[in-house]
Amino acid sequence: MSATPSAPAPLRLDPPYLLFLGDVDEAGFAKTAFGLRDWAGDRCTGEYSLPGATVTTGLPMMTPAEAVKVGARSLVIGVANPGGIIPPHWIDALAEALEAGLDIASGMHVRLADDPRLSELAQRHGRRLVDIRTPPPGIPVANGRKRSGKRLLTVGTDCALGKKYTALAIARALAGRGIAADFRATGQTGIMVAGSGIPIDSVVADFIAGAAELLSPDAPQDHWDVIEGQGSLFHPSYSGVSLGLLHGSQPDVIVLCHQPGRTHTLGHAGYRLPSIEEVVEMALKLGARTNPAIRCAGVALNTSALTEDTATVLMGAERDRLGLPVADPIRGGPEFDALIDECLRE
Amino acid sequence: MSATPSAPAPLRLDPPYLLFLGDVDEAGFAKTAFGLRDWAGDRCTGEYSLPGATVTTGLPMMTPAEAVKVGARSLVIGVANPGGIIPPHWIDALAEALEAGLDIASGMHVRLADDPRLSELAQRHGRRLVDIRTPPPGIPVANGRKRSGKRLLTVGTDCALGKKYTALAIARALAGRGIAADFRATGQTGIMVAGSGIPIDSVVADFIAGAAELLSPDAPQDHWDVIEGQGSLFHPSYSGVSLGLLHGSQPDVIVLCHQPGRTHTLGHAGYRLPSIEEVVEMALKLGARTNPAIRCAGVALNTSALTEDTATVLMGAERDRLGLPVADPIRGGPEFDALIDECLRE
Structure with a gap:
């Protein structure tokens, strides 16, 4: 309970990124992709979407295999839908990314590692599944003490x-x-x-x-x-x-x-x-x-x-x-x- | 996301209960024990505390073995400390309860099942570890729709x-x-x-x-x-x-x-x-x-x-x-x- 606050640990996520848009049809739900394009553009190499997607970041469209060829190291799920779920019809594309040699990062509530197929593929190909939305362990109850700065x-x-x-x-x-x-x-x-x-x-x-x-x-x-x-x-x-x-x-x-x-x-x-x-x-x-x-x-x-x-x-x-x-x-x-x-x- | 609301599933917790007070020395932290005594008194058979405890429910003090003899079926942790942790020096007493034939129920944030010794003992003795504070799966994001009643x-x-x-x-x-x-x-x-x-x-x-x-x-x-x-x-x-x-x-x-x-x-x-x-x-x-x-x-x-x-x-x-x-x-x-x-x- 009395853990001393310290800044959160850095995230391990290897650039450059291929931004995955799924089949998103509302720009509001693609805010992760837009945020990375706008604030970490030097780390983004392209986008990948499924048939039905009507939203684009304007970055070059490429498959995971093509992205790997131009240096991409991680596929980042760029969509944040309400509830934070990974729809089943995305799994083939995510599996394709792992097979092509990309790590996957997700900000969904549902954990990538909880999908048995992705978990097995990541292990087999030596790729990482990075669940951004998993909080660090040991968060204390707030103490309300006024901090400096x-x-x-x-x-x-x-x-x-x-x-x-x-x-x-x-x-x-x-x-x-x-x-x-x-x-x-x-x-x-x-x-x-x-x-x-x-x-x-x-x-x-x-x-x-x-x-x-x-x-x-x-x-x-x-x-x-x-x-x-x-x-x-x-x-x-x-x-x-x-x-x-x-x-x-x-x-x-x-x-x-x-x-x-x-x-x-x-x-x-x-x-x-x-x-x-x-x-x-x-x-x-x-x-x-x-x-x-x-x-x-x-x-x-x-x-x-x-x-x-x-x-x-x-x-x-x-x-x-x-x-x-x-x-x-x-x-x-x-x-x-x-x-x-x-x-x-x- | 569109789960239809329905009342939460009933809890499986077999009475009567032995109320465990640990070594609590502030009545405010024993509110689970007092709540059960006051609102489910017919299901409470006694209390069990460690040396150092200064709080009592007034129920008869008894060991897990004694409680089993008078019919108790579950030991309920009656203490809710800030942060919801189970201190290491409680584990012996909880192990004793499992060995005596009691299930254990806890309202702590930390899960009983995550303690390897308790988990192993529960399995060996066919007892249940009931973590009350584990929410049901599939809770939806609120939709804000006005409900009837x-x-x-x-x-x-x-x-x-x-x-x-x-x-x-x-x-x-x-x-x-x-x-x-x-x-x-x-x-x-x-x-x-x-x-x-x-x-x-x-x-x-x-x-x-x-x-x-x-x-x-x-x-x-x-x-x-x-x-x-x-x-x-x-x-x-x-x-x-x-x-x-x-x-x-x-x-x-x-x-x-x-x-x-x-x-x-x-x-x-x-x-x-x-x-x-x-x-x-x-x-x-x-x-x-x-x-x-x-x-x-x-x-x-x-x-x-x-x-x-x-x-x-x-x-x-x-x-x-x-x-x-x-x-x-x-x-x-x-x-x-x-x-x-x-x-x-x-």
Whole structure:
């Protein structure tokens, strides 16, 4: 129970990667593939999908055998469906990858090693099955002790709208200003990008906040941990993960992430999306329990579906309405600089 | 993903029980033993503890061999320590129970079956190791769909102050009025008392709300599920469990549980206990996400440390202050009748 927190162990996953898309037909479910393309593009060599797939990363399409020829060492399952299952009709393609000489990495809840055919093939060919979503052993119950160093957590109005990208962009921007900062990954894609982390949605429920404490251990006072948020406090399925992560992370600063135009919780048509203000207010109220100094530094809008002009107008209007910096971290620009300034304000 | 909710499978645990207390020296950690004594006393035959134990249930002390002689069939670990571990110095006593002919039931996070000595002995003697805290397989992600029937959830200002007792007492009171009601257990003790349930703190984080949905399936419109609360929305370690349970339970009614005199979160001296009003306000605000009709029917005070006169005065003062029924469900009386009336108010 009194395990001393230390940063999570690095992940062993050999690049370059072949991104596997299965038969995915909704871009939202391919966020692992897109995340790796966008944040670890130098480690991605191509994509492989099954008939029926309508989503593409734009990387060259190749079979496992072709990928091995151009140097690929791992096939990474780039799809994260609800529930985290590996459909039976994917197994042939995964077996093909092992036979071609690739390791396989998966961020699904279901473990690759639990599939008898894949397990047998991996052993026979000397390949590794890397289950990213298996948490490390020995996660303690949270102790609630205030840790040294600075922490930022991205929180969202929903799932899958930019909390990981925002955290990655903020960590990069802080590093660009010469500030010591670590991106702390809490989901499968983030862990693959960062090379370490804890899949917070996969730990046993009693240990969510404990895992968050372990993920961002004591650090020098001027060091920033930029923690990838998960789910939403208003999500009917995943709110428990979000609250445990908030309490365990003890953030000094939150950045609210939202996608303009999203009106309902993804996959839950009966659930109206909460407003930005509702989520900020709730996150600050709840977060104050473990860090009374918590504050919101601004709003990150995912404007990928908008033109640059529209995005600029919208960000300005939202900034005036909310009285907070509003930026699209992927677009960057002076708006994002202002958001980073506000994060760093003492 | 689309598993049809159905009530959880019954637990197989053969009575009568010998309650094992280990070397526990704080009554709060022996709540499983006390819960069984108080709510399943007809199934408890005695207690067994190690040198150093200072807590007793008041049941006759007996060794496993003596317990078998008076008919005992299972040794139940009656201690729930933080983190849910089985200390190595308990193993001899547990081995003794298996050799004497008892099954063993445990509500610890650590599984009995994972101890090689116990596993080997159980096999050799044909005894069962029952891990109550192992959740059922196939728990779905919550879908957020409104279910039929009525639901009541007990919520608390902290852990271990009466949420289970309150739910059990309310379920009993409803049945006493001829109303169809089920106590729905979410923790090891409740599951042992009820004979079924889901250990909500032990499911994988992404599935907390899904487990809560599974626990209280669609029911007739006039049927009440009385759901055992867990943790607290303000608990620095366990808040995620509490929020997932709240969202998945979709309660129509909450009953706030508190222990007068408790000033800090148990085991977390740095954390001031939230007020009753703070917890009610937060639970209603969060709970409205999955059931906009949620309301608080009253407050259950654990006055076990007070005299009857003091308790009566306090309950009256709190009722006047809060404008809600305030009762001690274990004392019962007109205060508790008024609380039940308010639960049932249309």
